[in-house]
Amino acid sequence: MENPTSSYTPTEIEPKWQSQWQSQQLDATSEDTTKPKFYALSMFPYPSGNLHMGHVRNYTITDVIARVKQMQGFRVLHPMGWDAFGLPAENAAIDRGIHPAQWTTQNIAQMREQLKRLGLSYDWDRELATCLPDYYRWTQWLFLQFYDAGLAYRREAAVNWDPIDQTVLANEQVDAEGRSWRSGAIVEKKLLSQWFLKITAYAEELLQDLQKLKGWPDRVRVMQENWIGKSTGARVVFHTEAGQELPVFTTRPDTLWGATFMVLSPEHPLVESLTTAEQKEAVETYQAAAAAKSDIDRTAEDREKTGVWTGSYAVNPVNSAKVPIWIADYVLMGYGTGAIMAVPAHDQRDFEFARKFNLNVKVVVQPEGEQELLNGETMTEAWAGEGIMVRSGAIDGTPAGKGAGQSVAKAIEFLEANGFGEAQANYRLRDWLISRQRYWGVPIPMIHCESCGVVPVPEADLPVLLPDNVEFSGRGPSPLAKMTEWVEVDCPLCQGPARRETDTMDTFIDSSWYFFRFADARNDQAAVDPAKVNQWLPVDQYVGGIEHAILHLLYSRFFTKVLRDRGLVNCDEPFTRLLTQGMVQGMTYKNPNTNKYVPADQIADLNNPVDPNSGDRLEVFYEKMSKSKYNGVDPQTVLAKYGADTARMFILFKAPPEKDLEWDDADVEGQFRFLNRVWRLVMDYWADRPQTTTAPALNLSKSEKDLRRAIHIAIKEISEDLEGDYQLNTAVSELMKLSNAISDARKASDTMMASPIYQEGIETLVKLLAPFAPHITEELWQHLGHSESIHLQPWPESDPSALVVDEITLVIQVMGKTRGTIQVTAAADKATLEQLALESEVAQRYIAGKTIKKTIVVPGKLVNFVVV
RNA sequence: GGGGGCGUGGCGGAAUGGUAGACGCUGCGGACUUAAAAUCCGUUGACCGUUAAAGGUCGUGAGGGUUCAAGUCCCUCCGCCCCCACCA
Numbered sequence: 001m002e003n004p005t006s007s008y009t010p011t012e013i014e015p016k017w018q019s020q021w022q023s024q025q026l027d028a029t030s031e032d033t034t035k036p037k038f039y040a041l042s043m044f045p046y047p048s049g050n051l052h053m054g055h056v057r058n059y060t061i062t063d064v065i066a067r068v069k070q071m072q073g074f075r076v077l078h079p080m081g082w083d084a085f086g087l088p089a090e091n092a093a094i095d096r097g098i099h100p101a102q103w104t105t106q107n108i109a110q111m112r113e114q115l116k117r118l119g120l121s122y123d124w125d126r127e128l129a130t131c132l133p134d135y136y137r138w139t140q141w142l143f144l145q146f147y148d149a150g151l152a153y154r155r156e157a158a159v160n161w162d163p164i165d166q167t168v169l170a171n172e173q174v175d176a177e178g179r180s181w182r183s184g185a186i187v188e189k190k191l192l193s194q195w196f197l198k199i200t201a202y203a204e205e206l207l208q209d210l211q212k213l214k215g216w217p218d219r220v221r222v223m224q225e226n227w228i229g230k231s232t233g234a235r236v237v238f239h240t241e242a243g244q245e246l247p248v249f250t251t252r253p254d255t256l257w258g259a260t261f262m263v264l265s266p267e268h269p270l271v272e273s274l275t276t277a278e279q280k281e282a283v284e285t286y287q288a289a290a291a292a293k294s295d296i297d298r299t300a301e302d303r304e305k306t307g308v309w310t311g312s313y314a315v316n317p318v319n320s321a322k323v324p325i326w327i328a329d330y331v332l333m334g335y336g337t338g339a340i341m342a343v344p345a346h347d348q349r350d351f352e353f354a355r356k357f358n359l360n361v362k363v364v365v366q367p368e369g370e371q372e373l374l375n376g377e378t379m380t381e382a383w384a385g386e387g388i389m390v391r392s393g394a395i396d397g398t399p400a401g402k403g404a405g406q407s408v409a410k411a412i413e414f415l416e417a418n419g420f421g422e423a424q425a426n427y428r429l430r431d432w433l434i435s436r437q438r439y440w441g442v443p444i445p446m447i448h449c450e451s452c453g454v455v456p457v458p459e460a461d462l463p464v465l466l467p468d469n470v471e472f473s474g475r476g477p478s479p480l481a482k483m484t485e486w487v488e489v490d491c492p493l494c495q496g497p498a499r500r501e502t503d504t505m506d507t508f509i510d511s512s513w514y515f516f517r518f519a520d521a522r523n524d525q526a527a528v529d530p531a532k533v534n535q536w537l538p539v540d541q542y543v544g545g546i547e548h549a550i551l552h553l554l555y556s557r558f559f560t561k562v563l564r565d566r567g568l569v570n571c572d573e574p575f576t577r578l579l580t581q582g583m584v585q586g587m588t589y590k591n592p593n594t595n596k597y598v599p600a601d602q603i604a605d606l607n608n609p610v611d612p613n614s615g616d617r618l619e620v621f622y623e624k625m626s627k628s629k630y631n632g633v634d635p636q637t638v639l640a641k642y643g644a645d646t647a648r649m650f651i652l653f654k655a656p657p658e659k660d661l662e663w664d665d666a667d668v669e670g671q672f673r674f675l676n677r678v679w680r681l682v683m684d685y686w687a688d689r690p691q692t693t694t695a696p697a698l699n700l701s702k703s704e705k706d707l708r709r710a711i712h713i714a715i716k717e718i719s720e721d722l723e724g725d726y727q728l729n730t731a732v733s734e735l736m737k738l739s740n741a742i743s744d745a746r747k748a749s750d751t752m753m754a755s756p757i758y759q760e761g762i763e764t765l766v767k768l769l770a771p772f773a774p775h776i777t778e779e780l781w782q783h784l785g786h787s788e789s790i791h792l793q794p795w796p797e798s799d800p801s802a803l804v805v806d807e808i809t810l811v812i813q814v815m816g817k818t819r820g821t822i823q824v825t826a827a828a829d830k831a832t833l834e835q836l837a838l839e840s841e842v843a844q845r846y847i848a849g850k851t852i853k854k855t856i857v858v859p860g861k862l863v864n865f866v867v868v
Numbered sequence: 869g870g871g872g873g874c875g876u877g878g879c880g881g882a883a884u885g886g887u888a889g890a891c892g893c894u895g896c897g898g899a900c901u902u903a904a905a906a907u908c909c910g911u912u913g914a915c916c917g918u919u920a921a922a923g924g925u926c927g928u929g930a931g932g933g934u935u936c937a938a939g940u941c942c943c944u945c946c947g948c949c950c951c952c953a954c955c956a
Contacts (some may be wrong), residue, residue, distance in 0.1 A: 219872050219951075226871065226952050233956085250956060263956090303954075330954040340956045348869085349954050428955055549951080653892070654880065662880070667893055673907095674892085680907090730882070733891035740891090811887050816937040818887050856936050861886055866936050 008679040010643025014775040018119060026789055029123045030075035038074035039536050040066040041515055041575075043544030043552070044081045047129075048088065049107035051114040053584040053625055053651075053663065054545065056635050060648045061581055061657050061728065062543040063120045067771035068722050070121070071795040077536050079518040080115065080122040082108050084131035085507045087170055090440045093472040100440040101468075104131055114636065119644045119774045121791070126521040130510035131440070135517065137463035138527035139510055140445040142559075144456050145566055147446075151198040154454065157433055161190035165475045168192070168437035182474055189291060194435035195444055195503065199558045203228055203427040206557055215577030215724070217658070220549045227550050229428025234412050236341065236421035238262060238314040240274060240325070246314055249336035249426050252346065253415060254400060254407035256318050257392035258364035259341035262325045263307065263353070265333040266290040274325055276311025283308055283327060290329045305330060305353040316341075317420040318393060328353060336426055344382065345374070351382035365400045365407075366390045432555065434506040439470060439479040441504030449491035449498035458492050464500070478502060511552055512559040515539055515574060527568070534570045542575040549580065579726060582660040584651075585622040586631030592619050599630035622662045633663050645773035646672045652772060653732040675776055678739055678769065681746075682780045685762050690754040703749050704757045710741035711761050712802035718768050719798065732772060738765050764796050811862035812837050814846040818862075830857045837863035 021027060042062040045055055059080075066078035082104075089100035108129060115122070128135050146152040160169040164183035168190075173181040180187055199206075207228045210221045233251035240246055246262065264271055266287045275283045286308040307328030314325050323341075330349055331340050344354035344361045354361050361376035367387040374383055389398045395410045402408045415421040435444070443464045445457035457464055467486040470479040481487065481502040491498035513527070519536040520528040544552075553575070560574040589598045591611045598618055603609045609618040625632040638647045650671040655661040700708065714734050721731035742761045745752050752758050763784065770777040770790045781790035810824045810833060820842030824833065834857050837843055843865060850867040857863050 222872055223951055229952085229955070231955075248956080252956080305954085328954090330956090332955065335955045342956085347956070349956075352954090426955080428952090546950085656881080659881090664880075664893075667880075670893055676906095729880095730891080733882075736891055809887080813886080813937070816886090816935090818937095821887070854936065856886095858886060858937095862937090864886085864936055 006683070008676050008776065010645055010675075010775065011640070013779045014117075014119060014643050014645070017775045017778050018116060021789070021791075024789070026791060027078070027121045027123050028125065029077050029079075032075050033535070035073055035075040037077070037536060038066075038069040038541075039077045039519075039539045040069065040541050041079070041518070041539045041543070043542070043548060044083050044511070044514060045111065046086060046088070047082045047084055047104055047107040047111050049110055051111055051635050053633055053635060056118060056647060057581055057584055057651050057661065058543055058545070059115065059118065059120050060651050061579065061726070062541070063118075063648075063774075064652065064728060064771045065541055065543075065722070065726060066121055067774065067791060068795065070791065071767075071771065071793060073794065076121075077126075077518065078121055078123060079126040079128075079521070080120070080124070081126075081128040081514055081518070082111075082130065083507065083511050083514075084108065084129040085136075085441045085504075085510055087173075087438070087440070090438060090472065093440075094474040097472075099468075099470075100472075101131065104129075104440075117639055117644060118635075118648070121774070126518050128514065128517055128521050130442075130507070130514065133463045133465055134524060135514075136442040136510070138517070139442045139505065139513070140457070140462050140464060141459060141527055142513060142563075143442075143445060143505065143509070144459065144462075145568075146197055146562060147456055149562065149566065151201060151562060152195060153198065154193055154195055156191045157194045157196075158189040159192050159194070159437065161188045163188055167475060167477065170436070170438070192435075192437075194433055195446075195501075195505075196431040196433055197558075199432045199555075200427060200429055202558055202561050203230070203429045204425075205561060206429075206554065207427075209557070209561075209573060212573055213575075213578070216575075217578065217580055220546070220553065220578060220580060223549045224554055227429065227554065230425055231428075232423070232425045233408075234415055234421050235337075235424040236317065236415060238317060238323075238341065240270075241313050241315065241322075242273075244270060244273070246270065246325075246339060247337050247421075248339050248341045249424060250341060252343065252408065253421070254389060254392070254395060254398075254411040255343040255346045255364055256316070256341065256411060256415075257389075257395075258343045258345050258362045259316055259323060260321075260344060260354070260360040260362050261323045261342045262314050263331045263340050263342050263350075264310075264325060264327045265331040265338040266327050266329055267333040268327070268331075268338045270339075271310065271327055274310045274312040279309060279311035283310060286327060293329070305349070305356050307353060307357065309357075317418075318414075324359070326353075326357070334430055335428065345376055345379065346382050346384055348382040348384070351379075362391065364390055364392045432506075432508075432558075434509055435503040436506055437478040437481075437502075438504055439466070439472070441507060442510065443480070444501045444503050444505055446501040447489060447491060447498045448501065449494060449496060451496055452491055452493045452498075455491055455493050455498070461492070478504075480504070508551060508555050512555040513563070515542075515556070516563070516569065530568055530570075533568070537569060538571045538573060539575045541577045541579065543579045543581060545583070546580040553578070577724070579657055581657050582655065583624045584661050584663060586625040586629070586633055586663050588621055588623045588629050588631040589618045590621075590629075591616050597629045597631070622660075625663070638668065642668060642672045643775070645776050646675055649675065649732060649773055652728045654729070656729050657726055674736060674739070675773060677743070678765065679776065679780065681739060681743060682762055682766060683783065685753060685758070686783055688753060689759075700757065701749075703745055703752065704755055707741060707745040707752075707755075707761055708757050708802045709805065710738060710745075711757075711764050712798045714738035714741075714768060715764065715796045716798040716803070719795070728772075735765070735769055735772070738768070766790065767793055767796055808860055810837060812840055812842050813862055813864035814843065815866060816864060819843070819846050826860070830859055833857050833859065833863055837865075 040062050042058050066076050070076045084104050089104050092098055092103045093100050130136060143152060160174050162169050162180040162183055162185055164185040169180055169187060174187045175181060178187050207230055210224055213221060231251050233249060234253035236248050236250060236253060236256060238246040307326045310325045310327060312325045313322045316323055342350040344350040345363045346365055363374045363376050365383060365387040366374060367383060367385055387400050389395050389400055389407050394414045395407055398407045398410050400407045412423045443466060445462060445464045447455045447457060449455050467483050470483060472479055487500050487502060489498055489500055516528050516533050520532040523529055556574050563569045564572060589600060589603060589609050591598060593616050598611055602612050609620060611618055623629060623631060650668045653671060654667055717734045718731045721727040742765060766777050766780050778790050805826050807823050808826045809821045811818055812820050812822060822840045824836050834855055847865060847867055852865050853868050854866040
C-alpha cells in the first residue's frame, strides 16, 4: 500500500516557516506588561563571517529557554547583536585592502542569514552592532559619564612596541616567543600615556556581590573571586636612612621583627634616589635587563632569584634594625606598594633570595612540639606554619595565626598604637587599561588642548565619528593618528588649537553595556530610557562560553554598578543566572610522530587510521573544533543535510549544556530518525484518525490509563528539567520516552487511535517538542488542524490525578540486598506492605531459617528485612 | 604553590541515600525486500550456571568508614581537566 502521508523534508518546511514567522512578526517582543518578564540572552558574537558549532550550541540553548518561557506565559526579550569592533577587521584591511567597515558589514549580513536558518526566536527589530554610530555614540557618552564620576583617568603604562613596524601591538599580535606577528621583531615595552577605568574603586563590592549570584556556576564565582584577589594584612611604613617614607604591604605583619632586608621592584620610583654612587651601574644594568624581559620570561616557573643591592638601608620601625634595600624583579610594581619587607625565615621567596645573596635569616616563629628548633643559619626552607612568636618584642609569646588574639591581630594593634602602620586590604585587581592604538574601535571622546589640558568632547558633539578614508599599512602610528584633518580640532573650552585623542577603546567596553541597550535599542535620544531598562533588566538567563568567566562578566558587573550609581539603572547585578556551555569537540586525527593533524577525508580507513604520507598509525581523540586541526564540522553542511531541527536536537541531547560535546555523525543520524518517527506518528494518526472521536470515557481502559500517565509524567519531568538548571539532555530523553509510549500504546490496542487520550498524547508530544524543534512541530501542528502557531500555545500542565497508580512495584530487600519485587496495591499501608512482603516467595526463600531482627518499610518503595 | 571540578557499560550519558546503567549511539540476531536503503522486532555490564531455563556472584578510579540500605554522605589515596600564580 502506498504511504498515505508525506515524508519529512526539513529543507522544505524549515525555510517556509522561517519566512512565515518573519512576516507574522511571531518573534516580536511582547509589550504586555501584565505578564511577568523574562530576558534570555546569548553572548553576542564577533562577526567573523562564519557561524561555527560553538555558536549553534550557545544560541540553541538560549532559544529553547526563550521559547519555553514564551509558552509558559512570560513576555520574553530574546535579542541578538554584533560585537563588531576589533582587530580581525583591521587585519583584513591590512592584508586584503578591504575597509574594516565593509568587511564587518558583509560578515554581519552573512552570519545573520546563517542564524536565521537555525530558527532562533530573535526579535530582529532590536538588532545592534557596536561599530555603528547609533551605538558607539552612547559608548562614548558612557565614557564621559565615567570621566565625570572620576572613574576614567590617564597615566603612563607599558605597551607592546614593534621596533620595525614602529607600531603598537595588541597582546594577540605577540606570539609565544615574544615576536611581532607581522615583522617578527622581538617586541619591546614602551611607556605611553593611556586611559584607565577605575574598576578598583568597586573591587570590594564586586567581590561581596558575588554572594548574590546564586544562579551562577560556582567555578565562575571562584574565578572572579581569585581574580579580584583580596588579601588582608597591614601597611607598614619603613623609613630610609635619609628619612624618606617607604611603605610596604604585608599579610604577615606579625613577622615584622624578622624582616632583615627590603626589596623594591626595579621600577619603583625611589630606586634612583636610593642608589648609591658605587651601586649605580649595577642597579641601572639590572633595571634595563628587567625592562627588556618579556612577560613570559618574568613569570617563568622556578626562576632563580636575581637582584641587586641599592647601597642604601632602611630602618625597621619596630626594632630600629638597619636593613639593606635591594631591588629584584620578583617584586612587582603593580601590586601593593611595589616594595616589600623581606622575612626570609617565614617566606619561601624571601628565603631563596636571602640564601642566594647571603642575607641574614632571623627566626621569629618557633614551631612547637616535636619539631626541631628552627635556626636561621641552618634551615633549608622557610617556615610558614604554626608556632609561637619569638624575638618579637611586644608580641613575643603570642601564638602565630590570623585568629582573634593571635599574632597578626596583636601586631596590627601594636602598629596602630605606635603609628607605624595600620590594617589594610589589598586587591590583585588592577585598573582597566582601555586605550588601544588602533583604528577599528570607539574613538575616545577627548581632546588635548595645549592651554586647557584634557577636555571632554561636549555631549552635543557626539558621536566622534571614525573617519572613513583611512590608510591601512600595519606600519607606523595608528591610522587615526595619521589623519591630520581629523586630529586637529578647536578646543571646546578656549577655541584654541587642539588635538583629538587618537586612541580607541578596548572592545570589552562595547560588550559591557549592550545588554542594557537591547531593552531600548532604537533610542536616539539617550543610551537607554531608564524606565525601559528597568522593565527588562537584569538579564534572567545569560548563556555563553566559559572563556568569558572573568573579563567580560566582571567588566559588565562593573559597568552595571557605575550606571546604577549614576542613576541610570536600578539593578546591582546584570545577570541573574549564568549558564556556561561546554565547547563542541570534533574527532581529531593526529600523527604522534610528526605532531601533525590529518584531515579525516585523507584517511582511507577510519577504523584503522593511518597517515597517508608516512603510514604511521594516527591518534584519535576529541578536541575543540578548529581549522588547524581539521576537526571542524560546518553548520551549513549539517543544516543542508538534516535541517536545523535535527542539529538542535542533537546538540541538546548529546551532552548536558555545561559539559563538552563530542560531535558524532551517527548520533546526528539518530536524532534525524527520532524526528522522522515523530513525524510518522503524528501523520499516521492524522491520516487514520477516526472521523468521530469517541466521547471521553468515564472509565479509562488500562492502556489508556497507562498512556495518560506517560503523558503527564513527560509534562512533569520536562517542565522540571526546564526549571533553573536546564537539564536539556534529559528533557530530550523524556520526549523520546513519550514518543515511545504513544507508539507502544498504538501497537497494543487497535482502538487506541480513536481514544481522546491518544489525541492528547499526540498533541502534547508536539507541544512539548516545540521549543526544541520549532519547525517540524509547527508543520505537524498545522497538519493537526490548527491555524494558530504552536509557539503561541500554552505550555501543557501536568495533572497530578493522572500520575496516580493503582499498583506499585515493591522492592523486597534482605539485609539491604534487593532480592526481588512484588506488585502491590498503591493504597496499602505500612503494616500491609510488611505483611505482603513477608509472605512473598522471595522473602521466604531468603529469610528461611533465620530470625527477623528488624524490618524497614519505605511506603511506595521497598521493604527491607534485617535478619540474623 | 593556591583554588575549583571530574572519575559510572564498547561510546555519549541517566539515577530527591532506596531495583545502578534511563534515553540514545554502536554491535549482534531476526522480519520485510529479488537485493539494498529505509522501517519494524529482539538483544547488548562482567563472570558463574544450565540443552534451555530458573538462578547466583561481582560491579560506579582505589582503600577505609557511617547507615537497615552508599554512585550519592564522611576520611585517606590515585588519575585526569580547568582557572590563578615570584601577589608579599
